[in-house]
Amino acid sequence: MKILYENSIPHGADYFSQLGSAQAFATGSLSATDLQDCDYLAVRSTTVVNETLLSQAPRLKMVATATAGTNHMDIEYLNQRGFAWQDAGGCNAVAVAEYVVSVLLNSYLHRQLDLSRITVGIIGAGHVGTALSRLLHALNISYVLNDPLRQQAGDSRAFVDVDEALQCDVVSLHVPFTRSGSHATENLLNAGNLALLGEDQLLINACRGEVIEETALIQRLQQPDAPTVVLDVYMHEPAINPQVVDNIWLSTGHIAGHSIEGKLRGTQMVYDAFCAHANRPSELELEDFLAAPLPIDFTPEDPSVEALSYSQLSRLLLSIYDVREDDGLFRQMMAKSNQFAEFRKAYRVRREFNAYTLRLSGMVSEGILRQLTGLGFILETI
Numbered sequence: 115m116k117i118l119y120e121n122s123i124p125h126g127a128d129y130f131s132q133l134g135s136a137q138a139f140a141t142g143s144l145s146a147t148d149l150q151d152c153d154y155l156a157v158r159s160t161t162v163v164n165e166t167l168l169s170q171a172p173r174l175k176m177v178a179t180a181t182a183g184t185n186h187m188d189i190e191y192l193n194q195r196g197f198a199w200q201d202a203g204g205c206n207a208v209a210v211a212e213y214v215v216s217v218l219l220n221s222y223l224h225r226q227l228d229l230s231r232i233t234v235g236i237i238g239a240g241h242v243g244t245a246l247s248r249l250l251h252a253l254n255i256s257y258v259l260n261d262p263l264r265q266q267a268g269d270s271r272a273f274v275d276v277d278e279a280l281q282c283d284v285v286s287l288h289v290p291f292t293r294s295g296s297h298a299t300e301n302l303l304n305a306g307n308l309a310l311l312g313e314d315q316l317l318i319n320a321c322r323g324e325v326i327e328e329t330a331l332i333q334r335l336q337q338p339d340a341p342t343v344v345l346d347v348y349m350h351e352p353a354i355n356p357q358v359v360d361n362i363w364l365s366t367g368h369i370a371g372h373s374i375e376g377k378l379r380g381t382q383m384v385y386d387a388f389c390a391h392a393n394r395p396s397e398l399e400l401e402d403f404l405a406a407p408l409p410i411d412f413t414p415e416d417p418s419v420e421a422l423s424y425s426q427l428s429r430l431l432l433s434i435y436d437v438r439e440d441d442g443l444f445r446q447m448m449a450k451s452n453q454f455a456e457f458r459k460a461y462r463v464r465r466e467f468n469a470y471t472l473r474l475s476g477m478v479s480e481g482i483l484r485q486l487t488g489l490g491f492i493l494e495t496i
């Protein structure tokens with residue numbers, strides 16, 4: 115069995131050589147002739163899988179992406195040709211949710227956002243939107259959910275319509291990029307509704323650039339009452355428009371989901387999918403590759419209160435992941451020349467909250483314990 119895998123898939127060699135002859139390809143280098151003798155193809159979002167690539171693939175059985183998004187794959191064509199396919203939905207939901215939390219804590223510290231009074235409008239209540247809602251709950255931050263597809267499918271959570279979500283203090287986008295269907299997301303935010311966002315609002319896009327009409331955003335950002343904008347994703351990646359970067363508050367290069375755990379879960383899901391398709395047992399597990407949890411000594415300022423203060427939460431959570439560090443490095447790299455792809459390739463080691471053991475000394479209130487567990491930490495009393 116021959117497996118081709120994109121070389122940005124962490125531990126690709128360890129996982130796929132366990133199944134057969136595994137060969138890595140560099141991002142951007144794969145062509146149709148490489149697929150002549152390929153049985154299984156593993157990609158990330160940077161390989162476009164379409165008719166051109168798959169035109170000569172007589173042995174191909176399955177294509178899997180180690181990412182949540184699938185807009186780089188022509189699913190209709192895959193189905194039409196009878197190729198099995200798989201995504202890694204949910205692999206990096208926690209990482210993206212932690213990215214948004216890092217933005218919120220920075221807004222609290224640097225933009226006087228009163229987190230106890232705001233409401234976050236989460237647009238798209240799938241894996242990421244749900245993970246975000248859980249973190250916001252743990253942080254005592256109010257939120258509403260907008261997801262007409264889930265609402266129609268009978269999801270029992272409470273939903274609001276998109277106009278109400280867009281009136282929230284913070285609007286965070288977590289939809290897939292879709293061009294067709296009754297709720298297509300291309301240009302979901304456009305000149306019309308961007309005009310309604312006010313200067314007190316914060317707009318975060320960590321899903322796909324195409325969900326915001328970029329020319330309309332650039333025009334809106336020129337106006338004195340423009341909302342504050344944070345972007346991780348852009349149109350035409352990696353050849354993005356530097357004008358966007360220059361006009362927003364925080365700008366990062368499509369790394370919201372790039373925690374070590376998020377990327378590795380993606381690899382594991384692809385490996386499991388290949389094993390299942392080939393009727394082979396999955397013999398490797400995430401734990402075979404994940405580093406041990408890291409200890410942090412933590413003492414609440416007042417262990418008897420029911421919730422930690424936002425200033426203490428900011429210190430704790432931003433010491434683990436501060437999006438402003440990514441913003442600083444990304445801007446530096448973009449200022450020299452467009453080094454979008456290089457920034458992503460050299461991205462630092464980032465662990466999720468669940469990769470930390472908080473060592474608590476003494477008695478701590480039930481409320482604080484619930485909060486820390488809700489954020490994902492492993493707790494240890496010393």
Ligand SMILES: NC(=O)C1=CN([C@@H]2O[C@H](COP(=O)(O)OP(=O)(O)OC[C@H]3O[C@@H](n4cnc5c(N)ncnc54)[C@H](O)[C@@H]3O)[C@@H](O)[C@H]2O)C=CC1
Nearest residue numbers: 182183238239240241242261263289290297320321370371
């Ligand atoms: N920046 C990054 O590193 C990452 C970006 N992403 C992007 O975020 C997207 C969402 O990820 P997941 O939550 O894992 O996907 P998901 O498929 O679990 O959830 C997406 C949700 O959006 C909803 N939705 C679709 N159209 C909608 C519309 N017009 N309005 C409101 N809701 C709508 C769907 O019903 C679904 O519940 C991915 O498709 C991917 O493009 C995901 C992970 C990392």
Ligand SMILES: O=C(O)C(=O)[C@H](O)COP(=O)(O)O
Nearest residue numbers: 158159160181182183371372
């Ligand atoms: O999972 C997704 O969808 C993403 O956008 C990834 O986090 C980014 O994927 P790569 O571009 O690193 O494949």
